[in-house]
Amino acid sequence: MIEYRSVGKTYDDGSPAVDDFSLVIPSHSTTVLVGSSGCGKTTLLRMVNRMVDPTHGQVLIDDVDIATRGPVELRRSIGYVMQQAGLLPHRRIVDNVATPLRLAGVPRREARERAMDALAKVGLGADLADKYPRQLSGGQQQRAGVARGLVADPNILLMDEPFGAVDPIVRADLQRQLQTLQHELGKTILFVTHDIEEAFLLGDQVVILRKGGVVAQAGSPAEILAAPADDFVRSFVGLDKGRRRLRIAELDGQRVVVDEHGRPAGVLDPTLDRT
Numbered sequence: 592m593i594e595y596r597s598v599g600k601t602y603d604d605g606s607p608a609v610d611d612f613s614l615v616i617p618s619h620s621t622t623v624l625v626g627s628s629g630c631g632k633t634t635l636l637r638m639v640n641r642m643v644d645p646t647h648g649q650v651l652i653d654d655v656d657i658a659t660r661g662p663v664e665l666r667r668s669i670g671y672v673m674q675q676a677g678l679l680p681h682r683r684i685v686d687n688v689a690t691p692l693r694l695a696g697v698p699r700r701e702a703r704e705r706a707m708d709a710l711a712k713v714g715l716g717a718d719l720a721d722k723y724p725r726q727l728s729g730g731q732q733q734r735a736g737v738a739r740g741l742v743a744d745p746n747i748l749l750m751d752e753p754f755g756a757v758d759p760i761v762r763a764d765l766q767r768q769l770q771t772l773q774h775e776l777g778k779t780i781l782f783v784t785h786d787i788e789e790a791f792l793l794g795d796q797v798v799i800l801r802k803g804g805v806v807a808q809a810g811s812p813a814e815i816l817a818a819p820a821d822d823f824v825r826s827f828v829g830l831d832k833g834r835r836r837l838r839i840a841e842l843d844g845q846r847v848v849v850d851e852h853g854r855p856a857g858v859l860d861p862t863l864d865r866t
């Protein structure tokens with residue numbers, strides 16, 4: 592479990608990126624921080640591995656204040672996947688993925704084997720292992736970034752807009768794969784995005800932020816959609832545009848679900864009630 596207790600961060604230039612933020616992130620589930628650019632998402636994410644130290648308040652992991660832990664040791668115990676993958680250009684993919692293990696003192700041969708396993712887990716073939724990042728597509732590089740985040744088998748995985756820079760089809764593929772991996776691995780994932788669709792797709796808990804890291808609403812996607820806290824949330828999740836307000840209509844004896852404007856969103860499938 593990760594807990595933010597009344598944390599704030601003011602950078603040296605005096606701008607308060609986060610004012611007063613509290614949140615509990617349950618273990619073995621995915622929490623998504625979502626909000627517009629500059630609302631403090633990255634600042635909050637980086638507080639968990641001490642890339643950013645709060646100006647006030649505490650961050651606890653399993654009830655231990657992480658200010659009492661060495662930043663280097665802490666960082667090695669937490670997986671981190673960033674936008675643009677962040678691979679070192681002059682290192683082969685397998686060596687990039689093995690980096691967290693090598694830094695932790697794992698012998699070269701074992702680190703390579705484990706890196707190969709991690710690459711397979713994210714769907715990258717062994718033929719890509721000895722290539723350099725520039726020889727891979729953007730999506731493949733992101734997969735390698737996820738493999739590097741997972742290679743040391745951390746309990747916590749921080750993901751900062753990891754799929755932000757790839758096209759929508761590749762992005763959907765990466766999202767599906769993360770869902771499958773998480774189903775299997777059950778990590779505690781903290782994921783940052785500005786895309787509400789991605790947040791609803793991946794998040795068990797979704798935290799909608801306003802500027803200054805102010806929580807507009809936190810809850811499951813269903814809770815947020817069923818009872819948006821205010822007009823800001825209603826607009827942020829698209830409830831004001833009619834797209835998410837659905838009703839049942841009959842079409843040739845079939846029951847279909849349509850939006851406010853009558854555009855079809857899907858069919859009602861009674862067999863799903865039993866799953």
Ligand SMILES: Nc1ncnc2c1ncn2[C@@H]1O[C@H](COP(=O)(O)OP(=O)(O)OP(=O)(O)O)[C@@H](O)[C@H]1O
Pocket residue numbers: 602603604606607608626627628629630631632633634635785
């Ligand atoms: N190192 C820094 N020094 C000074 N100000 C910073 C620094 N990092 C972030 N900020 C400021 O803090 C605020 C929050 O930034 P942060 O990157 O946490 O937001 P974000 O929601 O992740 O934004 P984005 O989606 O654009 O990455 C912004 O106003 C930003 O300019």
